[in-house]
Amino acid sequence: MILSDLLGSDAFDADGRRLGAILDVRLEISGAPAQLLAETVVTGVLVSSHSRFSTWGYERRGEDGPFLIAWLQRWLHRGSFLVAWDDVELVDVGRVVFRAGYEQLDPMLPRAPREA
């Protein structure tokens, strides 16, 4: 599977209700830097209920300028949430199903560590 298979898929809960679209995945670096990129694992998927439009990087905490665009983005992706990869039951063509009792996590990416 490649990432493009997953992105844009519809997300459903265990009862078959559509929750929204998979907008992004959250990755965690799991190994030492390799020739091109360090190895990563998928830790979760970002689900947006109202829009398939890109988040333009506004899913990062503390990135909220300029006001107009940030506000528009928040409105577009209101109610979006993160689901841990462990809560993903099934990945099919254009369809992702979450386990019963899956948890909706805070979608915001924590602030990037800043150099002093």
Add this chain to the structure above:
Amino acid sequence: MKNLFAVALGVLTAIGGFVDIGDLVTNAVVGSRFGLGLAWVVLVGVVGICIYAQMSGRVAAVSGRATFEIIRERLGPRAGLANLAASFLINLLTVTAEVGGVALALQLATSVDPGWWIPVAAFGVWIVIWRARFELLENVTGLLGLTLIVFAVALFMLSPDWGELAGQALQPGPPADEPVATYWFYAVALFGAAMTPYEVFFFSSGAIEEKWTEKDLAKSRLNVLVGFPLGGLLSIAIAGCAAVVLLPAAIDVTSLSQVVLPVAEAGGKIALSFVIVGILAATFGAALETTLSSGYTLAQYFGWSWGKFRKPAKAARFHLSMIVCLLIAVAILATGVDPILVTEYSVVFSAVALPLTYLPILIIANDREYMGDRVNGRGMNFVGQVYLVIILAAALAAIPLLIITGAGA
């Protein structure tokens, strides 16, 4: 002393580099029809280009990376592609207009049909881009472009009724004999001419070419904040000349010879030779800048190595794409289309593409991961967003106005 010289040179080239074929033609057309009634648009446009040019320069200097590279990384490939497509196509149209402008300027000087000059102009642009150092090409065309100050001199020599000119400028609004839609169509065209997107790509990529760091920011800001407004004054002088000579005589501007007519009337052959040198330098300089910009935008989006600071063999795709763009421009002009018409369309479509060009710049100038503490302040964000609204309004109005007015006929 050396610093002072560098600052002066930067400001002077910014003045000379501000005016291109779009400004020349649009200002003369507008002046011949509305007098100085649209001078306010030039002011609005100049402030806008100052804001966004210094913003994109700051992004490049602080992050050390090119604007389009960051736009693609931050907004994703799809939004990046929309940005690229809009910017690149408009830019290609502008390249065509500028090469055509060079040919028309050479026609003014020699009376040889511009069709013969088009390949010569394109070859000249290519060889300079291939061979000349970045600083050299920027400074020479910028300084020679300063001879366009002859428009301002001519305006004084025509000893116009200043009260009447001021009256036109201070009482904006369509004259009684012109439809409202036509007035606003030219307002949008003039705005597009003043804010042509290539100036921003060229400015920010130039920052990388000249290896700016945060230390150079004050100097670059001065270049923009002094040079562009003075360039804007030059634009208004072009419109003013047309307002004094062409408007009362009801002469329509359909070629460069009408653009320079007021200058010739005021200062004779000497003034005319100055203005021809100025137009040649301005259009040639802008042809260089737009051609480079098309290479910059493509290379930065696709991740090719680019830049005049590399040997052409080390940035092959960058150079090849510019050659292809020049060939396309020559092909368009070879159909016999009037370069003045291409110019008029290029400034209107510039206005259409403006939001896609400027919105991403505003977004990345706010990104702390690239900009650290040098992100936009509140004031800059406020004016940036006010301009975004203006740009959006102009972009949405451009095509309907184009259709309603039959391209301003």
